[in-house]
Amino acid sequence: MTDALATEHAHPMTRLLRMDRMPHIWCPSCGIGSAVSAFAAALEKAEKDLNKVSIVSGIGCSGRVAGYLKLDSFHTTHGRAIPFATGLKLARPDLEVVVFSGDGDLFSIGGNHFIHAARRNIDILVICVNNFNYAMTGGQVAPTTPCLANASTMPHGNFEHPFNLPFLAASCGSSYVAR
């Protein structure tokens, strides 16, 4: 490929991505890439000062988002991205602090932190990529997995009821919830 073609075919969000870390770990057809592109486009469109945006992730496929965005980025422990972000935001209220993680990370192991962050409402943005299961580790059941769906740890069909994430967030006091 010539340089001109390479430029023409470069990802439009290159300025916001750590290109030295490509290729990413996500599978072909996975929606996380689209979610990251949308987030990057939103940062550009909103003309955010990228020096002042920090991104915090937990563990899992979506937990890797922090590692691919060219921002001050923190890849923390499983479920604990929100309390990390809480400390960061309280120490530096001038920063835009964004948590980007998955449904298992944010609502199972991190569920308690999520509801308390919603209750406190300290101006952090939480983006959850909900793929309804633990995908990185091969498809285990999550608290978002629909009833009767098969998962490697629910081989006879999920007999538990899933969370409705937006309702959960709203009921705990989040000032803005969207899906």
Place this chain on the structure above:
Amino acid sequence: MKTNPSGVLTGSHYIDGDHACAEGALAAGCRFFGGYPITPSTEIAERFAERIPLVGGVFIQMEDEMASMIAIIGASWGGMKAMTCTSGPGFSLMMENIGLAVMMETPVVVVNVQRGGPSTGLPTLTGQADLMQVRFGSHGDYEIIALCPQSPQECFDYTIDCFNLAEKYRVPVFLMMDECVGHMTEKVIIPPADAIELEPRRYTTLPPEEYLPYRPEADLVPALAPVGKGYKFHTTGLTHDERGYPVMSEHCQGPLVRRLMDKIALNADKIIRLEEELTEGADVIVVSFGISARVCVPAIRQARQDGLKVGFLRLITLWPFAEKRVRELARNTKAFVVVEINYGQMVREVERAARGQAEVYLCGHGGGGVHDPRQIYQTIKEAAAK
């Protein structure tokens, strides 16, 4: 550098160890406290809740100890000096993110006001049984620094020391108090602000394009980048290279873990604080720390009155362990008597360091109280008679 005088309550106070610890942190410039109430450490949190807003700092009661531990890591990356305190089961819950602080090389201070265990154990009564947990409690291989005060005055002094060590070595540093010291009220002298020397944060002097977050300096510690200044650095709990990027290989793991351990181990002489009394030429050396060290005093005095040559080694730094000094002493003494409120933790370290050159006796206690000095006296007599 000198401390910010706004947090320093210069003067003579009559306060307990928990309050003195909080004052030490404020004097050291700590401006973020995240914690969860748990006896017997709660008074530290309460003192912060009262005092820290008055000096422009942040107090937050988190939803649990896992959140507390990682909130202080986040605040530290945000540029604030940060700490938490806990006890017993709360300390167990912090282990996960203590590992994260080690891996991300985050300066934070954790105070454990020890109580009796296991499990809920003795919420209101003392113990010294978290000494191995503080060293090895999180998974993986690593080193930390832990100090142990024996009085409210030392709670003040060594909390400042903890903050300085955390900044110097970019490592979580632990103040291992216990219920007795935490709830003991004594005179505490808080010096003038200009007498308090602080270790500045190690910020890089390099521009963003040349900066690598995990490239070590001469003492094996890398410099931090300030958040929000365009460095756009990455940090992770995964095994990482000098860029902070994850690398899943033994070739990256070995040197990283080696450096995390060596930055403490190779600087041990600068980190270790000890107090020695008549150890040269002693037949028996009593080794103790914290509240137990104070209980040893009358027993040692009695044994010396009986004509025994008894030395005293007080460990102020528990970790890294004073291995070199204990080995030196082992060559010229008959026996060590290790006095601690557990059934055999630091005694293992003394045995290991002594390498069979001296006998090692444990004078243990199950917790819930301190030793009867007569029990310590008897163990000294027994050790001297062999």
